[in-house]
Amino acid sequence: MDRQGWKIAWTAAAGAVLVIWSGEWFAGQLVPTTYPGELAFGGADEMPPAVDLAAVQRDWPGSLGGPGEQGRLIAYVGNIERQKPPVTAVPARATTPQPQEADLGTLLASADAAVGKGKARVCTSCHSMDAGGRNGVGPALWGVVGRNIASHGGFAYSPALSAQPGAWTYERLDSYLTSPARAIPGNKMAFAGLRRDEDRAAVIKYLASLSPGAPAFPAPMTSAAGQGAGAQ
Ligand code: HEC
Structure with a gap:
């Protein structure tokens, strides 16, 4: 080399x-x-x-x-x-009520009808909220809570809404106003829905304040025992 x-x-x-x-x-x-x-x-x-x-x-x-x-x-x-928390701590945590899981009774109890009146402004382009109000694009909503579904005189309801039995309860209003199209397919209320639980509760509380025949609000569920008692 x-x-x-x-x-x-x-x-x-x-x-x-x-x-x-x-x-x-x-x-x-x-x-x-x-x-x-x-x-x-x-x-x-x-x-x-x-x-x-x-x-x-x-x-x-x-x-x-x-x-x-x-x-x-x-x-x-x-x-x-x-x-790291032990695995057994997870289900224990899940049972404590989370804010986003608040039940309708709790939401209604803390809701403000005056705030609801503001949120319900989007409804008034189609609905009258006044006592003795006239039907518009949608039926007059005075007294709607506790009223039989699709029962306001003089309004041409869709067959889908007319087929609903019973009266407007808080639970049914909550479900309907979350997404009208999904809650009652085929109904003709052209409204996307109120996504936020708090907004819906406020609007429903406002509607209740316009409804002399409104039933009592559902009791807030505060504990696991309360949930058992409140479920129907
Ligand atoms: C674009 C117009 C429009 C808007 C906005 C609207 N609605 Fe309606 N709503 C209707 C129509 C139309 C119906 C009737 C639906 C049917 O017959 O299928 C109706 C039906 C209803 C009913 C059932 C009434 C009954 O007599 O059974 C309730 C309750 C209701 N609307 C609440 C609301 C609320 C609360 C809002 C606002 C958050 C709202 N609506 C926004 C058009 C509207």
Whole structure:
């Protein structure tokens, strides 16, 4: 081999050593060969060593090369693992009432008829809300709560709405006003619906204030026992 050949051979050999050495070092960073933190854990049920979680998070990864850092990180991860809620806590949490799951009774109790009057402005292009009001595009809505469905004199109701038996209860109004097309397919109220539970409750409370024959509001369901008693 000539000088040039040796040079290339040496460079290649040195490069290979460097690659292996740095690879080993890198693997050592990923998978530490010693686990100083593990010793401190003891049994699985023991509390983890006191680790300043905020400090580890703040220092990492710059501190990774520091002495004892691997143990600190392992203890940190162990600490996080321990903070995860046990699986059994999930159903326990789900039973506590969430705001978005508020029942109609609760929504109506906290609703404001004056706010509902404002929200019901979108209805007045088709409906009269006045006592003795006349039918428009839609039937007059004075006294609608508790009134038989599709029963206001002089209005040509659709067959779909006319086929509905019984009176307008709070529950049926709530369902109808959420999405008229979905609640009573084929009815001819050309209105998308009031999506927000609170808005609907406010409008329904307003309609009730215009309805001398309105029944009492459904009782708010405050507990699991209340839900059982209130369900029909
Ligand atoms: C684009 C016009 C229009 C709008 C806006 C509208 N409605 Fe109607 N509504 C109608 C029509 C038409 C009917 C009759 C439906 C049928 O016969 O199928 C109706 C029917 C109803 C009924 C049934 C009445 C009965 O006598 O059985 C209620 C309750 C009602 N609307 C409430 C509302 C409320 C509350 C709003 C506003 C949030 C609203 N509507 C917005 C057109 C409208």
